[in-house]
Amino acid sequence: MIQVKGLTRRFGGILAVDKLNFAVQPGEVFGLLGPNGAGKTTTLSMLCTILKPTSGTATVNGIDVTRNPAQVRRMIGIVFQEPSIDDRLTGRENLEMHANLYGVPRTEQKKRIDEVLDLVELSDRADALMRTYSGGMRRRLEIARGLIHYPKVLFLDEPTIGLDPQTREHIWNYISALSKRESITVILTTHYMEEADKLCDRVAIIDYGRIIALDTPQRLKEGLEGDMISVKAQGANILAEKLVQLELVKNPKEADGELTLVVKSGAAMMPRIVEVAERLGLRIESMSIREPTLEDVFLHFTGREIRSEGGEEYHGLAAIKRRGVR
Amino acid sequence: MSELRAIYTLWLREVKRYTREKTRLISSFIQPLLWLIIFGSGMRLASTGLIGISYQEFIFPGIIGQTLLFTSMFMGISVIWDREFGFLKEILVAPISRISVFVGKVLGGSTDAVIQGSFVFLFSFLVSVHVGIDTFLVSLPIMVLITFGMVSIGLTLASLMESLESFGVIQTFVNLPLFFLSGALFPISFFPPWLGWVSVVDPLTYGVDALRITILKGAWTSANPLYYDLLAIVAFDLAMIAIGTLIFSRTK
Numbered sequence: 108m109i110q111v112k113g114l115t116r117r118f119g120g121i122l123a124v125d126k127l128n129f130a131v132q133p134g135e136v137f138g139l140l141g142p143n144g145a146g147k148t149t150t151l152s153m154l155c156t157i158l159k160p161t162s163g164t165a166t167v168n169g170i171d172v173t174r175n176p177a178q179v180r181r182m183i184g185i186v187f188q189e190p191s192i193d194d195r196l197t198g199r200e201n202l203e204m205h206a207n208l209y210g211v212p213r214t215e216q217k218k219r220i221d222e223v224l225d226l227v228e229l230s231d232r233a234d235a236l237m238r239t240y241s242g243g244m245r246r247r248l249e250i251a252r253g254l255i256h257y258p259k260v261l262f263l264d265e266p267t268i269g270l271d272p273q274t275r276e277h278i279w280n281y282i283s284a285l286s287k288r289e290s291i292t293v294i295l296t297t298h299y300m301e302e303a304d305k306l307c308d309r310v311a312i313i314d315y316g317r318i319i320a321l322d323t324p325q326r327l328k329e330g331l332e333g334d335m336i337s338v339k340a341q342g343a344n345i346l347a348e349k350l351v352q353l354e355l356v357k358n359p360k361e362a363d364g365e366l367t368l369v370v371k372s373g374a375a376m377m378p379r380i381v382e383v384a385e386r387l388g389l390r391i392e393s394m395s396i397r398e399p400t401l402e403d404v405f406l407h408f409t410g411r412e413i414r415s416e417g418g419e420e421y422h423g424l425a426a427i428k429r430r431g432v433r
Numbered sequence: 434m435s436e437l438r439a440i441y442t443l444w445l446r447e448v449k450r451y452t453r454e455k456t457r458l459i460s461s462f463i464q465p466l467l468w469l470i471i472f473g474s475g476m477r478l479a480s481t482g483l484i485g486i487s488y489q490e491f492i493f494p495g496i497i498g499q500t501l502l503f504t505s506m507f508m509g510i511s512v513i514w515d516r517e518f519g520f521l522k523e524i525l526v527a528p529i530s531r532i533s534v535f536v537g538k539v540l541g542g543s544t545d546a547v548i549q550g551s552f553v554f555l556f557s558f559l560v561s562v563h564v565g566i567d568t569f570l571v572s573l574p575i576m577v578l579i580t581f582g583m584v585s586i587g588l589t590l591a592s593l594m595e596s597l598e599s600f601g602v603i604q605t606f607v608n609l610p611l612f613f614l615s616g617a618l619f620p621i622s623f624f625p626p627w628l629g630w631v632s633v634v635d636p637l638t639y640g641v642d643a644l645r646i647t648i649l650k651g652a653w654t655s656a657n658p659l660y661y662d663l664l665a666i667v668a669f670d671l672a673m674i675a676i677g678t679l680i681f682s683r684t685k
Contacts (some may be wrong), residue, residue, distance in 0.1 A: 157526060180528040191519035195450045208527040214449040315662035 184253030334373030447541020495617025509587030
């Protein structure tokens with residue numbers, strides 16, 4: 108459905124997207140996962156024909172995004188990261204306008220609007236002004252809007268950013284059900300690990316404009332081979348060194364006095380770690396064992412965590428610029 | 434066909450948004466009223482006998498022109514609004530040409546401005562100008578023509594501006610000279626020759642003159658025949674729509 112070859116975008120001297128290659132199958136839910144400023148939105152914008160690539164090609168349903176942008180636009184639905192509705196109009200009016208702009212046959216217009224309103228459970232609020240909608244309702248209406256013209260591909264840029272967990276879960280369910288029932292290909296960007304894990308058939312982990320891993324969430328996690336052990340201890344560095352020296356673990360990651368280890372069998376490894384710590388005279392404060400998450404996968408590949416909450420967040424160009432300065 | 438439908442859709446949106454804003458509708462009555470009553474009666478003594486008609490009669494078509502100008506220019510704000518609230522993206526990624534987007538916005542803005550200009554006709558009794566329904570109907574197409582070019586300027590300037598504030602500044606900067614030089618408040622023949630030349634290139638000059646010819650009829654002796662005014666306005670409209678489309682196409 109989508110073919111991306113050597114897709115590159117520069118902003119001035121800064122490389123935002125660096126020679127991406129990937130393909131998305133029809134009916135797939137494909138996620139671009141990465142921290143803010145990784146190049147996810149830039150990639151999406153190029154696929155949606157909003158932004159021209161500096162080099163490389165991308166096709167949607169076999170049609171080149173740079174050569175035939177108008178044709179591509181007719182086949183895709185887009186839900187932007189920032190809200191893009193007219194809040195002085197009602198929900199239904201927003202949908203009507205979209206149907207008219209995308210040339211939905213007049214005879215079918217009403218039926219389709221009712222259909223999508225029903226899908227996102229907004230039928231009873233359809234004739235209220237958008238400014239009276241809550242954030243989650245607006246988001247749902249935007250998703251509904253992206254579906255009126257029966258797109259082959261739906262692009263979602265951070266579909267649940269800023270929404271409460273309950274609404275987020277709700278929207279995930281819609282998207283999953285939708286892609287299955289209507290067999291729509293969905294491409295979404297996210298910096299929420301959980302979102303990528305629950306929703307996507309395949310995930311491309313993207314950092315500094317490059318894909319660093321691409322597979323199903325399951326296989327990405329399995330790729331870490333085993334369990335995650337977190338150890339909180341004084342002198343975590345020393346403990347890590349010793350464990351590597353004894354060839355018990357590879358690539359231990361330390362952050363804020365907490366050691367994260369990937370091991371084959373967590374249950375067998377835990378007593379060994381305690382033993383080593385004791386011999387070194389280090390006191391272990393706490394220890395836990397869990398299945399790996401996509402967060403661990405990201406950490407494994409980059410040595411950093413995706414900070415999804417808190418701290419300063421930079422979006423788009425600001426994030427790229429900031430990265431360039433560091 | 435689909436482009437026409439898109440133009441209609443965008444026109445409808447502008448009109449809906451406009452008619453829903455009650456405060457704007459009401460406040461649009463106030464400004465022309467102030468000009469006609471306060472400015473008009475204040476200047477009456479100073480200008481009696483010089484133009485052959487009462488000063489308030491004289492400025493009545495001028496105030497209609499002013500209302501059209503100010504409202505049209507103000508319509509540019511819709512581009513800035515749409516950009517600020519993200520809606521512009523939705524329009525720009527739709528499979529329609531930029532020309533249609535621009536034309537739809539021009540038509541929408543013109544409709545709003547003409548509605549506002551029409552309100553001024555309701556005050557004709559205040560300045561004892563007799564305006565029948567026939568006069569209004571003849572003035573209507575002239576008003577429409579005046580607004581096309583003006584809305585285009587507003588939209589073009591707005592699409593070049595980064596912020597609401599800078600648009601506000603530029604707007605005043607363009608509005609006032611166009612208004613004062615148009616002969617809306619003083620006959621152009623009163624201007625010193627060098628200023629008279631500037632008013633020749635002011636598009637509103639022709640708009641105001643055309644409105645005077647149709648509203649004041651025989652009481653007003655114009656320097657130009659009506660068709661001359663109309664040709665000037667149409668030429669101005671075409672030029673502005675062309676320039677506007679060109680610049681608007683390049684907005685991101």
